[in-house]
Amino acid sequence: MVSLPILLSAAPVAFAVSAETWDRVASCESSGDWNINTGNGFYGGLQFLPSTWAEYGGLQYAPNAHQATKEQQIEIAEKVLAVQGPNAWPHCSMVAGLADSEASGQKTEKRSESRANQQPEDIQNAAQTTTAQAVSPSSARITASAPVRGADVSTPYRQAGPWAAGYHTGVDFAVPTGTAVRAVTQGTVISSGWAGSYGNAIVLRHPDGMYTLYAHLSSVSVSAGQGAAAGQQIGLSGSTGNSTGPHLHFEARTENSYNAHVDPIAYLRSLGLST
Known part of the structure; x- marks a missing residue:
């Protein structure tokens, strides 16, 4: 994975997605509990894996997502969103409207800087992911499947x-x-x-x-x-x-x-x- 730049500006962070949208994602993922740790391997309001939290810079704030503030969790989520797109939260992004034009059409300076440091093939892959997600539901590719169907x-x-x-x-x-x-x-x-x-x-x-x-x-x-x-x-x-x-x-x-x-x-x- 590419390393995302550390921004040196002291200005308040402007998120590409509104705090209200992230609240809706958290409500779906964790019932809105930003400090949740149920022991299931996912942490915090947006249910980060430890590997994802570390890969996108979360360790600068806390050892794990549930130990960080809401604002810090959202900051890391913005980085994940910029690279992986809304499908990082495949179900809840749709429930919360994360995949709407608000997420795909608005780009803050911070998000643009992070994407500018990606390699060309990473940018192309991200564009392909966005295109796939924009396809109508009837023709969208399968993103998840039960390991066996109809089984107890x-x-x-x-x-x-x-x-x-x-x-x-x-x-x-x-x-x-x-x-x-x-x-x-x-x-x-x-x-x-x-x-x-x-x-x-x-x-x-x-x-x-x-x-x-x-x-x-x-x-x-x-x-x-x-x-x-x-x-x-x-x-x-x-x-x-x-x-x-x-x-x-x-x-x-x-x-x-x-x-x-x-x-x-x-x-x-x-x-x-x-x-």
């Missing part, structure tokens, strides 16, 4: 049990062998194939810095290094590895490591899914 959770996150952590580090979806398993959002395949107790498993890295894991698959249909679109079939469910029956084990992680798991249902909801 059979084992919830953090249920105590015989797992290595002493509890369940993901969620299990009850589906028969051969059910299509889909990428929950755009990503890059980090690993695909046999993964010990996980059986056949796939790990994706997503643009928001998160990782998702899909385990106990009967087969995989993507390879490491390959890109995956939201909703793309990446494998078929099964019961390989340490499994007592057909299902999909799904995890969300802040890093590609066993102990970096967060609530996967909360992550799906952050993508705008109602699962």
Whole structure:
């Protein structure tokens, strides 16, 4: 990611989006609690991931977003918005009107300076994202998908049990062998194939810095290094590895490591899914 410039002017910050709009985003994301920390891996009124908070300069204010002021959180959110666009908050940006002309048509000096320091390919990608978001809903591309469709959770996150952590580090979806398993959002395949107790498993890295894991698959249909679109079939469910029956084990992680798991249902909801 590009480094955003530090502004030296002592003048009050003029945000590209009104404080009222950010209040509406926060109301949707966190019930308007700017100091929220529920332990689900997302922090503050606008529900920052720790990696996003650090990447966009939040550490100059606080170790994590919920420890910063509302104004500081909005300042970092403006930087995220300038690079990622409203889809950084895929559901709540629409609910709050963040994707309206107020966000896309108005540019403050601060936002223009940050974009001026991007590389040409970054500016082109941002323009393509804005164009995609302006398409009518009937032709807009899919930005998020359930990992399996129409399935119930059979084992919830953090249920105590015989797992290595002493509890369940993901969620299990009850589906028969051969059910299509889909990428929950755009990503890059980090690993695909046999993964010990996980059986056949796939790990994706997503643009928001998160990782998702899909385990106990009967087969995989993507390879490491390959890109995956939201909703793309990446494998078929099964019961390989340490499994007592057909299902999909799904995890969300802040890093590609066993102990970096967060609530996967909360992550799906952050993508705008109602699962």
